[in-house]
């Protein structure tokens with residue numbers, strides 16, 4: 001079931017999300033609803049707070065070369081922790097909670113992600129490029145931060 005998306009400047013987007021402790025059927029239903037919401041909104045990533053639940057959950061579904069999204073590559077990421085950040089990358093980001101606004105943002109190019117799946121199993125992945133950008137964008141949501149707060153100031157005299 002598709003859920004309503006919380007949009008800027010709704011202050012709920014500033015909440016710090018809380019860790020998941022119970023990996024039960026309520027969680028699984030919520031993950032399925034997040035997936036429907038992300039796909040029906042044409043998103044590649046979604047954090048739980050964007051559907052008004054302040055829990056440390058995010059979904060990522062990266063498109064392939066033809067821009068197709070397949071559920072086979074869906075990542076359900078719970079209680080994420082980033083380490084080994086390396087390098088920088090600039091990517092034009094958008095956000096379902098900031099509709100029709102896109103800007104270049106600098107992020108880490110590579111990182112390691114430790115997280116849990118819907119059953120509470122501990123997993124690790126190495127990410128670079130767009131996946132690394134998307135992980136950082138979504139974890140920012142869990143910490144109450146939007147990409148528009150990371151816009152650089154312009155140079156003076158320009």
Ligand code: QAP
Nearest residue numbers: 043044045093094095096099100101134
């Ligand atoms: C976050 O963003 C992201 O304005 C996910 O009208 C962004 O799915 C990760 C969207 C960039 C990596 C790189 C935005 C859909 C979707 C809009 C999204 C819109 C319709 C944004």
Ligand code: CO
Nearest residue numbers: 094095096097
């Ligand atoms: Co976003």
